Amino acid sequence: MKASASTAAAATSPTCSLSYIHPEADSPWLTYLAQVDRVLPHLGHLARWGETLKRxxxxxxxxxxxxxxxxxxxxxxxxxxxxxxxxxxxxxxxxxxxxxxxxxxxxxxxxxxxxxxxxxxxxxxxxxxxxxxxxxxxxxxxxxxxxxxxxxxxxxxxxxxxxxxxxxxxxxxxxxxxxxxxxxxxxxxATGVVTGKPIPLGGSLGRVKATGRGVFVTGREALRRLGHEIKGLRIAVQGFGNVGGTAAELFAATGAHIVAVQDHTGTIIEEKGLDIGALQAHVERHGGVAGFPGAQSARNEDFWEVRCDVLIPAALEGQLTAERARKTTAKVILEGANGPTLPAADDVFASRGILVVPDVICNAGGVTVSYFEWVQDFSSFFWDEDDINARLDKILGNAFARIWDTSEQLKISLRTAAFAVACERVLQAREERGLYP
Missing domain, CATH: 3.40.50.10860 (Leucine Dehydrogenase, chain A, domain 1)
Incomplete structure (x- = not known):
């Protein structure tokens, strides 16, 4: 929906400042605020509630x-x-x-x-x-x-x-x-006070690998719409824990080649593709990918220049700077981590025609299965893992389709489209609930 003049003005107002924080120029909070500012012009009359999102x-x-x-x-x-x-x-x-x-x-x-x-x-x-x-x-x-x-x-x-x-x-x-x-x-x-619990305490099957599975599901959907087969694709993964390790495992099982992995211990590269099962066993024994005998070690900064089709940042926020965005050969970025891409890097990706599947949908598998766990705890009725994975596939697939269609309709990035869908839902709820008192 196109914004009116008044809402457009609200959208371009300076980002709010909170007196109790003093963020750095590339801080996660400022990254989030910049993302909100980019979506406000697409929210129509709901943009009047935009400050709600900034506090x-x-x-x-x-x-x-x-x-x-x-x-x-x-x-x-x-x-x-x-x-x-x-x-x-x-x-x-x-x-x-x-x-x-x-x-x-x-x-x-x-x-x-x-x-x-x-x-x-x-x-x-x-x-x-x-x-x-x-x-x-x-x-x-x-x-x-x-x-x-x-x-x-x-x-x-x-x-x-x-x-x-x-x-x-x-x-x-x-x-x-x-x-x-x-x-x-x-x-x-009170089993429902937390999720991600051990199975005997009301935890859900499929929860540990859910975030990485979500990266695979949304990546699969994006690649399908781009007309790419997963088989034979070259993939680089930063982070090799539950998220990056699971995503690598699922992509490799579908025929992709995991050519580079980086974690807190170092960077390893294998042009022909890493043996993910052997690498997982090595990480289990040694605590990281460094020293894996089935690959060559490399400087950490070399990771961003590895020849690949898909890049999966699945570590911490702020990893993809504008400089690194200019270096990568990937055509698709799957954000397994929260906030891994700085706004300046987003602009570089857009100028280069690189598709970014944003964190707020790409790594949503974990919270989706957490929701399943919460529901199961309240009902004291638990599902099997196949049922959980099928439900996860359906929910993420439908959510991705809605975001993709919004991106096509409004001619905006997938990130801005995800924010548009999400912010409309949040602000609609805010408006309908009203202010009390």
Whole structure:
């Protein structure tokens, strides 16, 4: 829908500034704000609510003191941000990383708002994190950290309020501790307070590989519309955890050649295609791809110039700069990570005719199966993995089709189209709910 003069003016107004953060020029929060500004002209009368998208509803900063194994006491800083709850309870992961900041968590929570709405899930967006290097903590210290953090944010989470999940450096064990701590504090077992739990505690089959499967499904749909066969394609993958590793496994099983992989330990290249099963076994034994005997090692920056047809950034945000966007030979970018592409890189990709399948649809497999888990916990009726994968395929396929059609109709990028679909849903809910009081 074409914007009126007044809404167009609103769309071009300066991005808002929040007094409690001071983001860097290439920060995730500013990347998100730039993405919102690009979509506002396509929202018609709903653009009057656009400022809603630029401000988190609630941001909680907590002190997390724990007793270390040596008897000392250390303090860690934790966050939980609820960006928007217009369409349902908050939903988003918790990451443990030494570089976690409030503005990063704000951006991640905002992308969850967009992601959930783009897929059509009945959630708002939320995210959490603790600034910590988890590898430096013992198992018991990690448990104490998790339980104290859960108690501190317990005032705003709950099965109908805000549902955390795993993210960077967190897993099913972390979720089990969070669920148990919350349950003890409310006096009743509350399996639905988190997703990504172990199967015996109400977890869902298919959840661990769901995000990587979503990258494969949306990538398959994009390539089909471009007229490309997966068989024989050359693919480079950054990040080889649950997301990148699963996506690589599924593409390789369909006949693609995974020619380069990069993770926190280094970069490996094999022109004829890596043996993904052997690489996964190597990573399991050694903690990373470095030293894999079936490939050549390379400088990390060389990864961006590897000859490939498809590039899958599945690590952290901000990896694709304008310079790297100019270097890549890929024709399709599948964003397995959250916010891996800076706005300037988006412009380079557009000028080069490179298709970007944005994170808010490409990596939505994880939150979709988290939704399945949440539903199964409430009903106490659990589905088999084939059923879950079929449902995931259908939901992501339909969501991608809607975004692709919007992109074609409005002649905008897939990212802006995904934001257009999502923001229309969020702001329509905001308008219909009204303001109270």
């Amino acid at each position: 988190p509803k609630r941001a909680l900063i907590v002190d997390v003191p724990i007793e270390m194994d040596d008897g000392s006491v250390r303090h860690f800083e934790g966050y939980r941000v609820q960006h928007n709850l217009s369409r349902g309870p908050g939903k988003g992961g918790v990451r443990y990383h030494p570089n976690v900041t409030l503005e990063e968590v704000m951006a991640l929570s905002a992308w969850m708002t967009i992601k959930n709405a783009a897929v059509g899930l009945p959630y708002g967006g939320a995210k959490g994190g603790i600034r910590v290097t988890p590898s430096e903590l013992s198992h018991k210290e990690l448990e104490r950290l998790t339980r104290r953090y859960t108690s501190e944010i317990g005032i705003i989470i709950g099965p109908q309020q805000d549902i955390p999940a795993p993210d960077v450096n967190t897993n099913g064990q972390i979720m089990a501790w969070m669920m148990d701590t919350y349950s003890m504090n409310v006096g009743a077992t």
